[in-house]
Amino acid sequence: MGAALLVLVGCAGNTGSGGPKSPAASSPSRATTSASVSGPWRAWTASLTRPEAHGSCGATAHQVVCATDSGGLVGRSRADGRVTWTVPGDAHAKTAQLLVDAADERAVAGVAGVLRAADLRTGKQAWTRRLPAGRAYFALGATGGIVYALHAPDPFTGTPAVLDAVRASDGTPLWHRTVSWSVGEPVAAFRGRVYTSDSKRVTARDARTGATLATSPAGVECPHLVTGGGYLVCTGSPLSAGDTFPPMRRLDPATLKPLPTPRNTIDMPVHGVISDDGVLVLYEAGAEDTSAGNWFAYDLKRDRKLWSTYATESDAAVADGRFVTFAPGNDVARGRVVSLDLHAGPQGTGSAAPRMSPAYPQTRDGEHPAFVVPGGDTGHLVVMARTHGSLRSLPLP
Known part of the structure; x- marks a missing residue:
């Protein structure tokens, strides 16, 4: 979505290089002013409060932003993860929708029936809608x-x-x-367009x-829409009750008519990411059990499959032009971040060779970790651990 990061996953004090501390039950510690940080991203860990751990986190090239499950917003330093600003909330929900829009300098939290925005530059509340x-x-x-x-x-x-x-x-x-x-x-x-889907057809406005500018053809099934890098791809849905799935279809963003697509999926498509240069990496698993499957990479521009690799269901992202996910939970290398060249995959060599991080407490399978990717080529990732709420900023493998 251009410079906007849409985060649908669910940040106080610096804990140095050790493991996460137990999250506090209260709101984040209050900061008096927003503080800018010069220089690059750095490695750090920070504990999450319960409201943040039950919400969502995103990032720009300059800071981490978390939305709490009460509709508040919290800004954190890219240097050490400490809270630099807070905007209190007054709602409550089990999940928080978060949009971090670097281009417009806004972080927007949607919690229950409250939509609240903060100014990313000043750390002050910009507006609220109910x-x-x-x-x-x-x-x-x-x-x-x-x-x-x-x-x-x-x-x-x-x-x-x-x-x-x-x-x-x-x-x-x-x-x-x-x-x-x-x-x-x-x-x-x-x-200049906004797209929505009802699991059957896609509409462009x-x-x-x-x-309304375009609607996908009635004969093109779209149980689930995967987006990223300016691409639209219809796949089967993880909510499907059957064992067969409709053809995977790339849609023309202007007309919503189907374009050549590499192949049909064999197993159930569960979730995926798309890079700016048109590589779709899709997690596919058996319909009866999605806990283990494979990542399949497809070159959407050249209409071909690139590579595949075994995986257990986990989060994934595209960072600094590489595909990143977590090592399979049943592998001897579990608890690590894996980085693959988008085009070469696990068979890459030289600068395109696979890379792996050390094992961290936050990247363990039992922590239900999720990625927060700063904008720009920061060379760092942030991992959110949900079980024992914490964040870890680490160099991209």
């Missing part, structure tokens, strides 16, 4: 100075959702549209006006 009782925010996107927030009745029962467009700088409403949508589907926004 929904009527019984509605909640489920997905966020941003492009060109506009934030897109999709909300629906909670619990969602199939009632049409609503997509709101608001100005990123001050939260001024610009337009809203009733949309067909399915739980878990993203809001993707790039190149003008980012400035909300006018």
Whole structure:
């Protein structure tokens, strides 16, 4: 989504190089002012408070930002992970939607029926919007100075959702549209368009006006939409109840018509990432048990499969032009971050050879770790450990 990072995964004091401390039950320690940090990212660990551990974290090239499950926002230093600013929240939900939009200098948290934005430069609250009782925010996107927030009745029962467009700088409403949508589907926004999916068809709207510009053909099944790098790919859904899955289809972002796609998936597509240069890496597993499967890499531009490697279900990301995930949980090398060249995969040599991090407490399989990727070529990753809430900034292998 361009410079915007949409994070759907769930930060106080520096703990040095040791393991995570037990998370506190209270809110993060309060900082008096926002503080900029000169120089590159550095290695550190920091414990998470419970509200942060139950929320989401994202990052820009200059700081880490976490959304709490109460709708607050917390900024953390890239130098040591310490809290530099906080914006308190007053809502509560089991999950937090978080959008970190570096281009517009905004972090936006959607928790229950409250949408709250912070200024990334000053660390102060920028604006807040509230929904009527019984509605909640489920997905966020941003492009060109506009934030897109999709909300629906909670619990969602199939009632049409609503997509709101608001100005990123001050939260001024610009337009809203009733949309067909399915739980878990993203809001993707790039190149002047915003995309939504209802697990059957994809719709493209003008980012400035909300006018419908294109709809995917009725004969193209799209149970799940994978986005990234300006690409749209329809795959089967991990929510499928069957053993066979529709063909994987790349869609033209302008017309939403299908483009040549490398192959059909054999096993169930569970989740995937797409790089800026058009490499889709998709985790596929058996429909009966998704705990073990394979990562498959596809070159979307050249319409071919690149490589595959065994894996157990875990988070993945694209960082500094490489694919990163965690070593299989049942492997002797478990508890480590694995970095692969996007095009060469596990068979790469020289500068394209696979790399592996040391084992850290935060990267253990039992911690349910997730990646937070700073924007730009920082050379670092941040791993969020959910079981014993903490963050670790580590050099990209």
